[in-house]
Amino acid sequence: MSATRYCFANLLLCLSLAAHSGWSQNAPAAPADTAGFNNWAYGRAADRYYLGELVKADGTRLAVYLPVKSVGYAYQLHYFTKRSATDATGEHHKLDMAQVRSMTVRGRTSEAVIRPDGKPLGILAVRVLQGPIDLLTHAEPRSIPIPIFAGVGVAMPILGIPLSDKNNWYLRRNGVMTEMKRGDFASRMSQYVFDYPELAAKVAAKQPGFEQRDVPAIIAEYNRFKSQPAAK
Numbered sequence: 001m002s003a004t005r006y007c008f009a010n011l012l013l014c015l016s017l018a019a020h021s022g023w024s025q026n027a028p029a030a031p032a033d034t035a036g037f038n039n040w041a042y043g044r045a046a047d048r049y050y051l052g053e054l055v056k057a058d059g060t061r062l063a064v065y066l067p068v069k070s071v072g073y074a075y076q077l078h079y080f081t082k083r084s085a086t087d088a089t090g091e092h093h094k095l096d097m098a099q100v101r102s103m104t105v106r107g108r109t110s111e112a113v114i115r116p117d118g119k120p121l122g123i124l125a126v127r128v129l130q131g132p133i134d135l136l137t138h139a140e141p142r143s144i145p146i147p148i149f150a151g152v153g154v155a156m157p158i159l160g161i162p163l164s165d166k167n168n169w170y171l172r173r174n175g176v177m178t179e180m181k182r183g184d185f186a187s188r189m190s191q192y193v194f195d196y197p198e199l200a201a202k203v204a205a206k207q208p209g210f211e212q213r214d215v216p217a218i219i220a221e222y223n224r225f226k227s228q229p230a231a232k
Contacts, residue, residue, distance in 0.1 A: 037065070049080055052105025057098065057112070057120075064093075066105040071167070072138030073110065074123040077103070097122045111136060113170050114177050125170050128216060131223030134172040135216065169215045185212040193218070196225050 038048055049065040054077075056062070065080040067073065077100050082091035098120050102111045110124040113136065125136035169180045171192065180189060189212075190204035199222060202210045210218060 047078075050106050052103060054079060054103045055101040056095070057101050059101070066103050068106050068108065070139070072123055072125045073097070074138075077124065097124065100124060113138070113179075116176055116178070125168075129219055129223065131219075132173065132226040133219050133222055135219045136170040136172070136177075137167045138170070139167050167215075171219070180212075180215060182212055189215075189218065193222050196222050199225065 047067040047069040049067055051063065052066040054062045054064050054066060062081075065082075067078065074097065076094050076096055078092065078094045080091050081093065097112065100112055102109060103124065104110075109127045111127055113121040113123050113125050115121055123138050125138040127134065127136050129135040171178050171180055178192070180192070186204050186206050190200040193200050193203065199210075199218065203218065
C-alpha cells in the first residue's frame with residue numbers, strides 16, 4: 001500500500017468516526033453534569049465516571065454515571081445513580097454483563113458482544129465504526145498496548161481510544177457478530193471481505209497495511225467501497 005493510499009484510508013476512518021459517533025444516535029439530551037468523578041479503590045482512582053445512558057437487556061434506559069477508563073468491560077458493569085461534588089455518594093450499583101445491552105458516555109458507545117448463537121459473551125466492546133460492517137473492540141485490562149501508527153510518527157486515535165495489536169476485534173454484518181481472532185488472521189479476514197476482491201487479495205497476501213493491527217483501516221476501506229452506488 002502506498003503512503004498516500006494508507007493516509008487516505010486513515011483519513012476515511014477519521015471522517016467515518018466523526019459521522020457515525022454512537023453518541024449522536026441514541027443518546028439522551030446533553031447532561032447538565034459533565035464534570036465526572038473518580039471512583040477510588042485501594043487508595044487510587046479505579047475509574048472515572050460521567051453521566052451517560054445505560055440500556056439494559058430488557059430495553060430499560062437509565063441516565064446514570066458510567067465508567068470511561070477502559071476499552072470495554074467484562075463480567076460486571078459498575079455504575080452510580082448519584083454523586084457528590086468530588087466522589088460517589090454511595091449510590092453504587094452493578095449489573096452482570098448479561099443484563100446490559102449498551103452504554104453511551106462521553107461520546108463513546110459500548111455494546112454487548114453477542115455470539116452467533118445469540119448468547120452474550122459477557123463483555124462490552126467499544127463501537128469504533130458503523131457501516132456495512134460495524135467494528136467493535138475490547139482490550140484486556142492487563143494488556144500492555146503497543147501503539148498503532150497511521151503514518152510515520154503519527155498515532156491513530158479513535159474516539160480517544162488507544163489502539164494496539166492487543167485489541168480484540170468484533171465485526172458485525174447483517175446483525176451477526178464475528179470475532180476476528182489473531183490466529184490465521186489473513187485467511188479469516190480475506191474471507192470476510194471476499195466481496196471486495198482487491199482488498200481481500202491484499203489481506204490474504206499479508207501486505208503491509210493490511211495486517212491484524214490494521215483492522216480499523218481495513219474495515220474503513222471496505223465500508224467506503226461498499227457504500228459506493230456501483231458496489232451495492
